[in-house]
Amino acid sequence: MRKIRDTGLITLGYRTNSPPFSFLDARRVPVGYSLDLCERVVDAVKRRLALPDLEVRTVPVGSATRMPLVANGSVDLECGITTNTAERQKLVAFSVTTFVAGSKLLSRRSSGIRTVDDLQGRTVVSTLATTSIQYLHALNQARDLDMRILAGQDDVEAFRMVSTGRAVAYAMDDVLLLSLLSTAPDAADFVIAEEPLTREPYGIPMRRGDPVFKKLVDDVLTDLYRRGEIMQIYRRWFQSPVGPRGVNLQLPMSESLQRVIRHPTDSPDPATYR
Known part of the structure; x- marks a missing residue:
């Protein structure tokens, strides 16, 4: 003050x-x-x-x-x-x-990705310096999932990685995923998993x-x-x-x-x- x-x-x-x-x-x-x-x-x-x-x-x-x-x-x-x-x-x-969000997985509907177990040996993306990417790294090590984890600079870049097939899923807060899909012309081709990975209290x-x-x-x-x-x-x-x-x-x-x-x-x- x-x-x-x-x-x-x-x-x-x-x-x-x-x-x-x-x-x-x-x-x-x-x-x-x-x-x-x-x-x-x-x-x-x-x-x-x-x-x-x-x-x-x-x-x-x-x-x-x-x-x-x-x-x-x-x-x-x-x-x-x-x-x-x-x-x-x-x-x-x-x-x-x-606000309270839940970190979830966004993927192509055709990929069959619904839970973290489906990511075994696959490539997943999140956003640089976020709690979601920290969670993925911790989970990868704790459960030996052999995931390849990529970091996008922002939501748009991370979503593009899933859209272009560089990653099978994007882990991010559900409300931000909803916002991304709301303007995507091919939104119907994607799905957000129901089960949250984490709870995210914003302040x-x-x-x-x-x-x-x-x-x-x-x-x-x-x-x-x-x-x-x-x-x-x-x-x-x-x-x-x-x-x-x-x-x-x-x-x-x-x-x-x-x-x-x-x-x-x-x-x-x-x-x-x-």
Whole structure:
């Protein structure tokens, strides 16, 4: 808070192509569910510091750059699609959970890939520096599956690897897979496995060791939950037309997220969300 007051600036990190959480709209302006939540925090910071003209700077981040940029103070809030884990909490702090996803497998319908056992000796892809790719490596070693694991720079590249046959499956959070398929012309040729590999509690990362700032962020979010405003925000991004193509994911709020709204938590333990 002192840094923001002294500089008159707050910096938000965003993802350029992760709808409906964080992406660039037709005007090249960052928008999305996570940005909406971060904007509520910015409003609270302006009121707390009596800085109505506080400058808001937005910085694009990727899977590999988001943690370092938050940890070194270049980004004050990372408004994207970041899973809260115990390992990441060694580098950054997380807000209370804002979404709960499940990592699943996307594959061609004709491939017959439905579970991790079907990946024995096959090539699978995930995205660089994500919890999904870390899980694949750990699973590969623990179960001796002899998988070849590729890393895409982003969701689009990883999906392309499956589309072109370089990999038989893409492991990623279910909501992001749904978003990818929503704009794919051959979406009917692909299937998302029903069984989740992991639970992924998303939160807003911020710098560690700043309990005053974390409390402000958490208070803003829990107030949105308590007053029910989160339902309106959720419907806007997950149950309404979004983006230049007007895609509607028609994704009801999960039981896991409803429980978080009733009882906010910043736990990184996946078991909390089952």
